[in-house]
Amino acid sequence: MSTKAVCHAVVDIELQDVAHGGTAATTTYCCxxxxxxxxxxxxxxxxxxxxxxxxxxxxxxxxxxxxxYLCRAPCPLVVVVKGDCINGADILAELPSSPSMITRQGRVDNFWFNVDTAAYFADEQQFKVARIACVKKSFYKPKEKP
Structure with a gap:
């Protein structure tokens, strides 16, 4: 019987950035x-x-x-805002969440709502890209097994 050793390495990205001449404050957050x-x-x-x-x-x-994607908490609705926006969760709390609004796609106050993703978008162009992507994904989506 063979046993293989498993090794894990932990890297602190902020400290690694500092070690290469950067500062922790210049860290770019990624998807x-x-x-x-x-x-x-x-x-x-x-x-x-x-x-x-x-x-x-x-x-x-x-x-x-x-x-x-991080804490796995239920997120029935999300808001898509500029990455440097600091009050996104507060904005989401102010947006309509009634069932009648969830079935309506398009402009809602200063935002655009996409029904397929249940997401509000602060930018019309981002909304259009998501709407088109949902249509394309629907077309190419494999059929579900019975």
Whole structure:
């Protein structure tokens, strides 16, 4: 019987950045799905900001996962805002969450709501990209097994 040793390495990214001449304050936060910089970020009621606007379609629409990618808390609605927005969870609390609004896609006050992802978007262009991606993903989505 052979036993293999398992080794794990833990790297503190902020300290690694400092070691290479940077500062911890210059750390760029990245999407937990695609690892691209978070220019636009989805924020749920828990306040975590870990998934970019592009990946929100993959996580919430294709995978049908309506939980936070970090803490796994239920996130029936999210708001997609600029990555440097500090009050995203507060913004989400102010937006309509009634069933009648959830079935209506498009402009809602200063935001745009996408029914397929159950996400509010602060930017119309980001909303349009998500809406088109949902249509394309629906077209190519494999049929579910009976």
């Amino acid at each position: 937990a799905v695609c690892v691209e910089p978070l220019e636009w970020v989805a924020i749920g009621p828990c306040g975590h900001r870990s998934v970019c606007a592009r990946c929100i379609v993959q996580v919430r629409f294709v995978s049908k996962d309506r939980r936070c």
